[in-house]
Structure formats: structure tokens, C-alpha cells
Amino acid sequence: MRHAFPGGTPALDFPGTLRFRHRPEPREDLDSPADLSIWFREAGITEADIPVGTADLRRALALREAVYPLILAAMADREYDPDALALVNHHAAGPTPVPRLTPTGRRVDATVDQALAHVARDVVAALSGPDVVLFKECGNPECSQVFIDRSRGARREWCAMDPCGNKIKAAAYRARKRAGTHGITGRSR
Template sequence: MSDFVFVSGRSCLDLAGTKLWRRSAHTELLDSPDALRQWIAEAELVDDPGHLDGHDLDRVRRLRESVYGLVWAWLPGQEAATGTEEDLARVNDAARLPLPKLQMNAQGALTRLGGVDEVLGAVARDAIDLLSSRHIRRTKECAGSDCTRLFVDLSRSGARRWCGMAECGNKRKAADYRQRKKQQTSKTSGSGG
């Protein structure tokens, strides 16, 4: 089973979500070139990025942190964070890289060609598209107590609270249910006589 989830609605935010619990445990999911290769495949950006090494991993992580920093700074109600100029320059530089080359055969099978440059180019352009669109106003951080995953709320009501039900929503609902049961039990045992 994969550690990666794709629940944010944007590839740039899915990449940002490869670092978990940013305010507490700082769990790094992109901990090796092999993990990066797995994320690229699961994100369906390119089919085979070729040889990946520590330098490629570092480039992707730097872009990830710049995307996260910019999106976080531009969330509704946030003050602009320091370092956003450097982050913006990094995202703009990556957006000038080539995009994956898409090809289709006669049976309709899609092939995505490219390497790490094409992955960086696609993610950076997705970030620019998000930041310059009305969807940035619908971008939120998960309401999970320690979760720092960002997502675009495309629900009709605009009331989505969780990065995903399997990741955080069900955990919170289960905790709320246990708390209600505990309160009911204490009320019942306290009123007996």
C-alpha cells in the first residue's frame, strides 16, 4: 500500500502533501529517489522519469516547499509569509521547464514522456494556475488537529473540512463519537440513584 494520497484536487498540492504534520512530527514521504519515482508514477505526471538521484530529489523537495509556502501565504486570511519572493522565483523558474510530452496510440492508450524537469515544469505550472485563479479562495488546510495538508474545496457548499475522509475525516468523526459516548455514559452514571 502506498503512503501517497491524491486528495487535494491539484498536483501541486498533492506534492506539497508529501511532507506530513508540518507543525509537529515533520514526516517526510519523499525520503529517497525510489519514493520520488513512486510518487511521480502515482501522480501520473510521466510514465518513466528515467534515472533519479539525490539531486533530483532535492530539486523536487525545494519546489514542494516553495509551492507550500506560497499557497499557505495566499490562503484566505493569512498574512504574507517571509521568503515568498524566493519561493515565487523558484516556482516561476520551474514553470519555464518543459512539460511532459503526451502521446496516444491507435487504441487510445496514453503515454507521458519526460524526466524530472518535466515533472517540475508540470507541478510549477499547476501551482501558478492555482495561485492566479479563483480556486485559491477555495483552498484550505485540513481541519485535522495535526494535519497540514492543503486542498481545493470544490464542493457545492464550500464546507469541506478534511483533506480526505480516509485520512482525517473518519478519525475525527470516530474521536467525536467516542467523546459523545463518554459524555453520555458519565451523565447516565451520574444521574442514577
């Protein structure tokens, strides 16, 4: 897979396509129309790549950038930005992809508008549902991925072990080593 899906729902994974938002230079995972088509397929919204144009990509990025502040507002129990809310609701009002049963199995084809409607409806469901209290931002200070923490005791710290959890654990190990502490017991070797 080309794209990562650590959020637990397209509503959180779609904004995560702009990675490391806290860095001066975030990483864009949707650099081209083809990247967006691949994301729709890998997210399970469509079963095959769909034709995506440059204007479609611009509309998708506008939706993505409207969704992210809505997620942060929901996490902080703040009011939603009315323009961001209007854009999400505009996309959510459109038709979504329709699954079909074929002689060879299930098939889902979609237009870009249908795929964006699917994402927007997922945003509506996620932000109005019971899981909002489980939303967390990754504990890696450089990462901005929001995820649903369904772990026992809500103790999950990272969006994913690779790369964020591994990076933080390795840094903690190196810090302990520099301080002369090795392992959990604190004994030096």
C-alpha cells in the first residue's frame, strides 16, 4: 500500500494525507490526481482507480483542509468553523458510491464526487458519533495524525508503531543510554 490508514476511519485518515503538519515543511501524500485515485482505492471507497483531474484534486484538498480543523474543534469541544462545516455538508449531500454484485463478486465504481461524498459522510458520522471522545493526536510531536484510540484503558500513544512509536521508543532508549540507565530495571550492563 502506498498510503497509511492509522486513523481508524476515512474521516481521520483523509486529513492525514498531509503528514507532519507541525513541521515547517509538511509532507503532501496527494501530490497528483493519480495519488488521490490510489487513496480512494486503498481506503476501500472504490475497488479500482478512478479518473481524477487536477480540478478534482483541488476540490479534494479543499475538503481535506476543511475537515482537519473540524476534527480539532471536536476534540477541544469548540465551535466548528462555519465555512468548513458548509463545505463538508455540501459534499455529504451528494450521492455516494454504489456497490454492485457481479458474476465475479462485489464491485464498487465511483466518480470523484461520489468518493468525496463518501468521505464527507464519514466525517459527519465520525464527528457526530460516540467515538469523538476517543480521538487522539499522535504522541510524536512532529506527527499530526489523529486516530481513534480503542485500546484497553485508552493508553495508545501513537498513530502507528511504524514509524511514530518506533521513533519515540528509540529516542527514549537513546536518552536512557546517555543517562547511564539500561533497560527497564535501571541496571547498567
